[in-house]
Amino acid sequence: xxxxxxxxxxxVRRRGQEARLRCSPMKGHSHVxxxxxxPEEGLKFMVYLQKENIIDESGMxxxxxxxxFPKEGPSILRIQQVVRGxxxxxxxxxSSFGADKSYEQYFGPGTRLTVT
Amino acid sequence: xxxxxxxxxxxxxxxxxxVAFNCTYSNSxxxxxxxYRQDCRKEPKLLMSVYSSGNEDGRFTAQLNRASQxxxxxxxxxxxxxxxxxxxxxxxxxxxxxxxxxxSLTVIP
Numbered sequence: 001x002x003x004x005x006x007x008x009x010x011x012v013r014r015r016g017q018e019a020r021l022r023c024s025p026m027k028g029h030s031h032v033x034x035x036x037x038x039p040e041e042g043l044k045f046m047v048y049l050q051k052e053n054i055i056d057e058s059g060m061x062x063x064x065x066x067x068x069f070p071k072e073g074p075s076i077l078r079i080q081q082v083v084r085g086x087x088x089x090x091x092x093x094x095s096s097f098g099a100d101k102s103y104e105q106y107f108g109p110g111t112r113l114t115v116t
Numbered sequence: 117x118x119x120x121x122x123x124x125x126x127x128x129x130x131x132x133x134x135v136a137f138n139c140t141y142s143n144s145x146x147x148x149x150x151x152y153r154q155d156c157r158k159e160p161k162l163l164m165s166v167y168s169s170g171n172e173d174g175r176f177t178a179q180l181n182r183a184s185q186x187x188x189x190x191x192x193x194x195x196x197x198x199x200x201x202x203x204x205x206x207x208x209x210x211x212x213x214x215x216x217x218x219x220s221l222t223v224i225p
Contacts, residue, residue: 055211056212105205
């Protein structure tokens with residue numbers, strides 16, 4: 001059973017470009033979370049999605065950031081017009097909340113975004 | 117008040133020592149509790165789920181005190197490979213996970 005997949009693992013963008021980060025949850029998981037981690041800092045929640053729905057986006061910056069989790073395909077975190085302050089590691093995690101009460105959250109390896 | 121609070125440390129302990137981390141949470145309706153380990157520049161990895169009765173996995177013991185709203189992690193016979201940041205995580209209503217800022221552990225030869 002493959003774990004959470006994220007790609008690309010490393011992404012370099014110039015200021016003003018767009019960044020698209022992809023996340024495929026574990027098989028059978030329909031709940032996806034995105035987190036951002038700045039160097040030497042803790043994880044910061046960004047957004048929680050289920051298939052075709054944004055459940056909680058309270059951690060997302062109001063501008064330039066958006067996320068989706070379509071019926072088919074991976075979840076996408078999109079950052080428009082990137083700035084240097086967007087440089088960080090972006091982690092995706094998934095969970096199942098299944099009948100077996102397996103509420104554990106599993107993380108992907110992250111995408112390290114560098115804005116030059 | 118933060119949802120989850122941890123002592124950031126750092127904790128520097130010699131090999132073979134026993135070390136304990138505590139974590140407090142603010143939402144009494146929290147339903148599930150976890151400890152994760154994060155190595156430098158890597159993703160957090162689930163270390164243990166924490167059950168009401170407490171649970172043990174080898175050298176690691178986790179305990180939950182709902183009345184006082186705290187969770188603990190005890191590491192016995194510390195190894196160099198235990199050096200990492202330990203994250204306390206709480207699941208609350210609405211399927212929302214709250215992370216502590218992490219406690220840094222360095223095990224010294």
